[in-house]
């Protein structure tokens with residue numbers, strides 16, 4: 105019998121990455137992500153797992169985003185006791201992201217309890233912050249770029265992918281077969297992190313396709329637009345409010361702001377980061393210099409810190425966060441969550457969006473129908489924390505800051521890898537982009553592609 109892979113997530117969608125790999129005797133998971141987005145997908149987080157958690161021998165994690173690791177606390181609660189291997193930075197970031205995920209689950213459960221909307225009485229969180237903390241003991245950091253022994257018959261190698269700190273592809277050797285899991289593929293030439301690293305292809309490649317049918321704007325556009333928005337807003341005495349993911353996006357922004365200030369392209373106004381998680385994540389980014397590219401290393405050698413912006417302040421304390429409301433001079437205020445789904449950003453938005461001097465700047469994806477989406481489409485008013493608030497601030501967007509490679513970058517990584525994969529499963533994309541990217545790989549590289557469906561099993 106060969107090796108089988110069952111697609112338990114990231115098939116037909118971008119979330120819930122989970123692949124069950126079996127050689128007939130040993131079962132492992134590669135990633136164990138949570139489903140996000142529509143209710144129909146989120147309901148799947150509550151299903152009985154399609155495997156017995158106590159029978160899993162190892163979990164291999166590509167990176168710390170919860171759509172790749174967010175089910176670890178739940179599976180741990182259901183009996184998963186095996187080691188979960190990942191890169192050292194992933195283990196550190198997972199501690200932040202999983203506990204935050206537990207906290208959000210608890211908040212959502214109490215919100216549903218207050219509204220009487222739940223499939224459970226009383227409403228339950230999928231897992232708690234404490235559950236998340238307990239599952240962290242499963243994490244085992246590996247050494248990047250060197251073969252790790254997973255069991256007597258299974259080896260795996262992690263190679264950097266530049267998507268966020270710690271993000272890697274995984275080359276799995278099991279049952280005489282070699283399977284490459286791309287994980288999420290980062291950008292080329294982006295600040296600080298190395299470009300996606302080429303790996304030899306084997307019997308099967310699982311490749312992500314989030315932007316398999318699209319191209320991003322170039323990074324020079326990002327510089328110019330960011331500078332223009334900050335100049336215009338501070339000239340009229342306003343504040344630039346940026347909803348941002350705490351991990352990855354905030355650090356990229358800090359890098360760009362440092363460059364713009366050094367080049368005197370923006371005024372030397374305060375840069376406030378109001379998010380305890382962003383402070384912790386930035387500290388972790390500062391420590392893992394082994395993942396930096398040559399430009400970032402050269403900066404370090406010259407005594408510069410890549411994420412250090414003059415007049416930069418991290419706010420941890422809730423009281424300090426509230427005090428920010430009284431500041432009316434120009435500043436750049438970065439806060440989480442990036443999708444306006446909760447957190448301190450909502451208070452800042454409520455306070456700042458009514459003033460036409462200010463700018464709300466979106467730097468990440470806003471799901472259709474969400475608050476951010478309404479704002480971007482020019483809503484005159486918006487409901488925040490139970491109140492209808494008039495929108496007078498300028499609403500802007502920078503779209504080139506994605507952490508995912510676009511179609512050309514995905515192809516560039518494929519071309520950089522040696523050998524031709526026996527088969528390619530195109531995953532982690534909405535149906536259209538997965539289908540378009542599978543066709544592109546077939547046409548341009550002659551690769552043998554399939555687009556697996558949810559719960560499908562293929563054999564190599």
Ligand SMILES: [Zn+2]
Nearest residue numbers: 167169267288
């Ligand atoms: Zn990711």
